[in-house]
Amino acid sequence: MVLIHENMSRGRTQSGWLDAWHTFSFGGFRDPTRIGYAALRVINEDHVVPGAGFSEHGHSDMDILTMVLSGRLRHTDTLGNETEIAAGELQLMSAGSGIRHAEMNASDSEQAHVLQIWLIPDTTGGAPTYQQVDLPAAETTRTWFLLASGKEGEAPLKLLSDTRVSIATPLAGDTTALPVAGGRRLFLHLVEGIATVDGERLVAGDGLQVGEEEIGDLLWQTDGRALLFDMGARRTAA
Template structure:
């Protein structure tokens, strides 16, 4: 079963310096029908004006993933990490028993666009953690996050995986699924078919349940980039 969440139906908040679209309930946007999916709690599609950003604020017991789509994030946290996160790299911060951090647009001239994603952990407390890595832009599926950090992936406190999908020259790909697990696709760029006449575009999401495989197909000449969440 596939349930589509269209980009135009997401929550929206505009504070001038920040323009954000919320796949799930967040901040002042509340919809009891969209509170998350399995342990996936937040997908915020954020656009930040030059030099602006999120002042120092706290998190606890949450796995927080950032993926920059355009520009660079200037990151600073209470664990002593002072980093820059450029477009294409993945950052995973484990809040653990508590951490404070700030995120700013590192540019004084260009907008910053990034995805902020929250995963609810299956282990509470513990020391905060920070990981950052650039992954291959290879065609097909590339595993980014796993529970144990195998094969150079980022490790997360949850029984889930994050998989990057890129289709450029390649037209189709298939992910072998487990019918007992839940899957969520978020499209970043391009137009993608999920079969049975179902099409998803940038900003769209799809809940996928009770399937043994996920078949995807690029529908135009434009490159497709998407995220596939493999959840309990």
């Protein structure tokens, strides 16, 4: 079944320092129809005020991707990593048997706009790891560019699940093909822009969930940016 997760139907968390939108159930937002999809468990779009953020907390058995859309985050963890993640960079923390970390807005004056993405690994345990890379230049990603993969050496970042994460940065008037699922599961997250697919309009923050069906191409009405999750079918989010 093809399902559109509309941006305004997402859950929302608002506090003094955080304004966050949740594509799937997270925190106080619980929707039994939106627990996750295949290996994909969380897509959170976070706006963090200057000088604040997520203080030290723990994770295990989860791959956590962090994409900074604007601003900067300061990352520290119990592996000894102390680094900043700026707009145009992508972090992958594989929590393994357990890791503690903090993600704080590194600026005293600028808001940080961040995507936090959680993927369930195919196996549990193991040593936690940390990876960080630059995103490719927009002009090189008019079509899909592979960012992360569960296959060793296939992409800049190594995941612990049968998942491929790609980015595209098309221009208005471009057509972006979606791969044939072929027994896999696809999820598209529209980061920026407006597009149509099979007569349906998608805007920034929308998600497109695809099962066994074939689906048409994305037709871009504006410049845009999208993430595509191509996942093995047998994993069930929990």
